[in-house]
Every structure is written in structure tokens, then in C-alpha cells.
Amino acid sequence: MPVRSDAMSPLAELAGRLDTSCVLAAPEEMAPFLTDWRGRRHGRALAVLRPRSVADVSTILRWATVTRTPIVPQGGNTGLSGGATPDESGRCAVLSLGRLNRIRSVDTEGDSVIAEAGCVLAQLQQEAAKADRLFPLSLGSEGSCQVGGIVATNAGGINVIRYGTVRDLVLGLEYVRADGAVIHGLKPLRKDNAGYRLRELLIGSEGTLAVITAASFRLFARLRASATALCGIPNPTAAIRLLTMLREIAGERISSFELMCDAEMGLTLDLLGGAALPFHDRHPWYVFIEIADSAPDAAMEQVLTRALALASDAAVLSDAVVAQSGAQAKALWHLRFAVSEANKRAGPGVSHDTSVATADVPRFIAAVQGAAAERFPTAQPLFVGHVGDGNIHVILLFREAQFRDEAIFAGVAASVNACIFEIVSQFGGSITAEHGVGRSLVGALRRAAQPETLELMAGIKNAFDPLGILNPGAVLEPDDV
Structure with a gap:
């Protein structure tokens, strides 16, 4: 019209x-x-x-x-x-920003790429691969999420254990201030001490400080040898022990190390229909592992098999299967990537994007399980996450028939959030690790953050956006700005 x-x-x-x-x-x-x-x-x-x-x-x-x-x-x-x-x-x-979707340049000598905000992540990955390079960010939504969004939320994904979050991948940003001024900051420099690093404020700012229009990113050597495994384990403590053993053998070649509980796996299997676990029996917990090397002759399968054999001898894992082809590896990872869609379809759930120190993950999960059983006995607690960096997604799933009234469910969700965030605080963790504050967690951030920190954040917001027109109501309470 x-x-x-x-x-x-x-x-x-x-x-x-x-x-x-x-x-x-x-x-x-x-x-x-x-x-x-x-x-x-x-x-x-x-x-x-x-x-x-x-x-x-x-x-x-x-x-x-x-x-x-x-x-x-x-x-x-x-x-x-x-x-x-x-x-x-x-x-x-x-x-x-979807129509700003060009890859402006790929520099194989400096190992960098410049992409506009509307580029889909999968497109960026593919362009890097065409240049025989790797852009390592990998998310379940990589077929639709865009560069501007992943920078604005400081996205994480399954490869953070090796490559870090988006903050560790960004070399420069082009962005437009609230008054329309264009800031040209796309220099792909690895070292630059000329004043404040303003881009660090933009990464993770969720569109509240400026509008990101392009970013320059680090590229890496393309991985030419890899091995993927799915393991069945008895508990989260075993996952941490397995990670420690794997690090001793594979070192920095660990690309991904993901944890999932059996109830979550069940939802994923139901969603995928014909998919099946490659095990004779189900297990209480599962770990997805990928190790990789840029050397084509690196014996990654042997390295992973050796680590898993040692873990089995130490009773750390109950069963494991190593993918024998790229197609099998993709099928295993599909079980992990389908989680968000499975949870979306499963019914009313209250989800959390929490992080604690990796060593605290087992005790954190146990504390949530105990609190859920006591305070929300009709809910099914689900856990999935990037255990190698301490980012655990906690979901309390309720029966569909239990909440026909949205207002009643909203009240229960608020109680669940307060409970989970209280536990996060006890462990010195964060209420959001990779999804961001958005509008959903504005109140929670206000309660969790030190007042002096909020004051500094408000000052930064006012410096970038004095009229408060950029994404008002996100990240900070309007009264705090």
C-alpha cells in the first residue's frame, strides 16, 4: 500500500x-x-x-x-x-537491514572479510569457504540470522570454546549514529591503539546505541580434518571430566563440546520423526564433540577415538559413536541444532540463557533440578548448552493443558525466572550468555546489575543516543536512561 x-x-x-x-x-x-x-x-x-x-x-x-x-x-x-x-x-x-546483504570483500592475505548487516550467516560461511577459509561462528539459526543481528547480540554458538564469541571475531564496524552520521570503522587491523575502541560498545548493544551496517571479521585456516562423536554419559560431572581428558589429548583442536539431557533429546527425536540415536539404549545425558585441524593429514578420528577409549576405561562415558562420514556427522549435529524448534513446538516453556564457570556446571544443574522439583513440580526441566564455555540453556517445560490463560502463565514464568536467576546469582553467573537482554530481561538486568554499572551504561546510551530513539525499552529501563 x-x-x-x-x-x-x-x-x-x-x-x-x-x-x-x-x-x-x-x-x-x-x-x-x-x-x-x-x-x-x-x-x-x-x-x-x-x-x-x-x-x-x-x-x-x-x-x-x-x-x-x-x-x-x-x-x-x-x-x-x-x-x-x-x-x-x-x-x-x-x-x-535485510537488503544490505553484500559481501564487500574477502582478503585471503590478511584473513578478513567485510560483510554488510543483512548478509545471512550461512552466506558468510559459504563465501569464506570459497576463499578456502573458515568463518567459525555456527548457530542453529545460521540459515536465517544476519550479520547485523549477530554483532548486535554478540552471538555465541557451538564453536565458542575454540574461537570465542562474535566479539572475538570482529575487527571493525561501520555504523550509523542516531543523528545519521556514518562512522567508517571497517579497518581490518589486528592492532590499533588510536583512542577508545568504540566498536566494543556496539558489539552486544542490541541496536540501542547505533545501527550497524557492516562488519569486518577475522577468517581462519579452513579445517581439513575433523572428527565428530556423540557420547552417552551418566551425569554432568562426567561431561566435565570428559572435557578435561579431551583437552589433555586434543588440546586446542576442540571445536565444539555440547551437553544435552535425555528429556531434551526426546523432544528433538519427536520433532525429527525418522531420526534415531545411534545407541542401543538411551542415556541420561549426551555430549556432542567435534575436534578439527587445518592439516589435511591430521588423524583426528584416531585422536578422538583414543580420548573416548580412555574415558570409557575411566567409567566417564557409557557409550560413544564416532561419525564415519560427513553425512553421519551432519546427522548427529542435526540433533543438536533442532533443539530450538523442538522446544518451540513442545508447549509452554520458560527458557533461560545462563552461564556459570565451567567447573560449576554440574552443581548449577543440580541446584536447578532441586528448585524445580520443589517449587514447580509439574514442570519438566530441560538442559542443553555449550558446556565448554559454561553457557547452559535451562528450560522449564509445562504441559500444554496446564495454561490456557496467558496472564496466568506470565505470572508463573515470572516466578520461574526469579528462581533461576537467584540460583545464577549464587554461582556468580550471568542471566544471559549469548541471547542478549532484549526486552525480556530488562527488569532482570536492573535487579542483577550493580547500580553503578547501570549508571555507566545509561551514560553511554545518552552519549550515543541523546534523544533515546534507538530501540527504546531494550537493554535498559526507560527510567534508567
Whole structure:
């Protein structure tokens, strides 16, 4: 639907400065951009803006500054904390970056790549592979999440144990301030001490400080030899022991080390239908392992088999299977990547993206299990996560028939959150490890963070966005800014 040409309409004025396809105002056109991936948050918007260039983004933000229009940046809309969904006021404009989707350059001598905010992660991985390089970030949503979103949330994924989070992969950023000024910071420099590293503030800021339009990333040598295994283990303590043993043998070649409880595995198997575990019996817990090396003649399968044999002799694991082909390895990892979709379909659940010290993971899980049994006996606690970096996703799943009223469920969810976050605090952990604060955890952050820390964060927000038009209501309480 064309934007009304009413001369008094600020939106019509903006539409006149942009290509007509850049402004969506019809309800049916905007609908896909106004609901989060889980379908739990629904907002309204003045318009959905789809810039084609950095110049368009600058034009939009200059307009937003003049008209005081709140802007909600949005990438692939795969977030799990509600940070890319507008509120219900209808005053916000959603800024969708999906059409800024070029790979600008790949530098094989300097091992770097520059990608625009709308590039899908899988596209970035593929371009790196074409250049015989590796971009190591790997997520379940990699077929739809976008560069701007992964930077804005400091995404993690299954390879953090070896390569770190997005913060460890970013070399430079191009971004647009709230007033429309474009900051050209894409230099792919490994060493640069010229002033404050402002990009570090942008990474993980969830669109509250500026709009990221492109990023330069580190690339790595392509992995030419790898081995993947799925292990059945008795408990989380065994997982930590297995990780320690594997490190002693494989060293820094461990790319992934993922933990999953059997109840979560059951949901995944139900979702995938024909999928089956490669074991005769089910196990209480499972570990997914991948080790890899850039040397083509590295005997990764032998290294992994040796480590698993030692762990079996030490009664650390109950069973294990090592993939014998790339297809088998992909099938094993599909069991891990299907978790989010399985949980989404399973029923009303309250999920958490927590982190504790790796050594504390078994005691943390036990504490959650005990609290859930005592305070929420009808809920099924589920655990899955990147145990190598202490990031454990805790989900309390309730029966579908138990909550027909959303308001009642919201009250229970608040109680669950308070319980889990109290346990996280006892272990000195974090209420979010990779999903971000978004809108879902704003109140929890306010309760968990030191007041002086919140004061500093508010000062940074005001310095970047003095009018408060960038993603208002995300990360910080409006009263705190």
C-alpha cells in the first residue's frame, strides 16, 4: 500500500526521499516484522523501513531524529529476547537491514572479510569457504540470522570454546549514529591503539546505541580434518571430566563440546520423526564433540577415538559413536541444532540463557533440578548448552493443558525466572550468555546489575543516543536512561 502523500505526514516526507520499495505501511506487509521468532511478542509499527544502502540508513535516522520517531533495528528476526520486536504503541518504525546483504570483500592475505548487516550467516560461511577459509561462528539459526543481528547480540554458538564469541571475531564496524552520521570503522587491523575502541560498545548493544551496517571479521585456516562423536554419559560431572581428558589429548583442536539431557533429546527425536540415536539404549545425558585441524593429514578420528577409549576405561562415558562420514556427522549435529524448534513446538516453556564457570556446571544443574522439583513440580526441566564455555540453556517445560490463560502463565514464568536467576546469582553467573537482554530481561538486568554499572551504561546510551530513539525499552529501563 503506498504511503499517503499527505504533506503533513512525516512518513510521507521520508518516503519521498527513498525508493518506494523502502517503506512498507500496509498491515499485511508489516505483519512478518512485528512478531518475534517464538511468536510470543507482538507489536505495532508506524512503518517497516527497508533501506537499500548505508545512505538510506543515514537518511532514515536523520528523519527519525527530526521527527523523534523511535527506531527498532531488525536483522533476521531470529532473536530469543524480544529485542527486535516493537512495542504496541504503534509509534516505532522497524528498520529491517535485510537488503544490505553484500559481501564487500574477502582478503585471503590478511584473513578478513567485510560483510554488510543483512548478509545471512550461512552466506558468510559459504563465501569464506570459497576463499578456502573458515568463518567459525555456527548457530542453529545460521540459515536465517544476519550479520547485523549477530554483532548486535554478540552471538555465541557451538564453536565458542575454540574461537570465542562474535566479539572475538570482529575487527571493525561501520555504523550509523542516531543523528545519521556514518562512522567508517571497517579497518581490518589486528592492532590499533588510536583512542577508545568504540566498536566494543556496539558489539552486544542490541541496536540501542547505533545501527550497524557492516562488519569486518577475522577468517581462519579452513579445517581439513575433523572428527565428530556423540557420547552417552551418566551425569554432568562426567561431561566435565570428559572435557578435561579431551583437552589433555586434543588440546586446542576442540571445536565444539555440547551437553544435552535425555528429556531434551526426546523432544528433538519427536520433532525429527525418522531420526534415531545411534545407541542401543538411551542415556541420561549426551555430549556432542567435534575436534578439527587445518592439516589435511591430521588423524583426528584416531585422536578422538583414543580420548573416548580412555574415558570409557575411566567409567566417564557409557557409550560413544564416532561419525564415519560427513553425512553421519551432519546427522548427529542435526540433533543438536533442532533443539530450538523442538522446544518451540513442545508447549509452554520458560527458557533461560545462563552461564556459570565451567567447573560449576554440574552443581548449577543440580541446584536447578532441586528448585524445580520443589517449587514447580509439574514442570519438566530441560538442559542443553555449550558446556565448554559454561553457557547452559535451562528450560522449564509445562504441559500444554496446564495454561490456557496467558496472564496466568506470565505470572508463573515470572516466578520461574526469579528462581533461576537467584540460583545464577549464587554461582556468580550471568542471566544471559549469548541471547542478549532484549526486552525480556530488562527488569532482570536492573535487579542483577550493580547500580553503578547501570549508571555507566545509561551514560553511554545518552552519549550515543541523546534523544533515546534507538530501540527504546531494550537493554535498559526507560527510567534508567
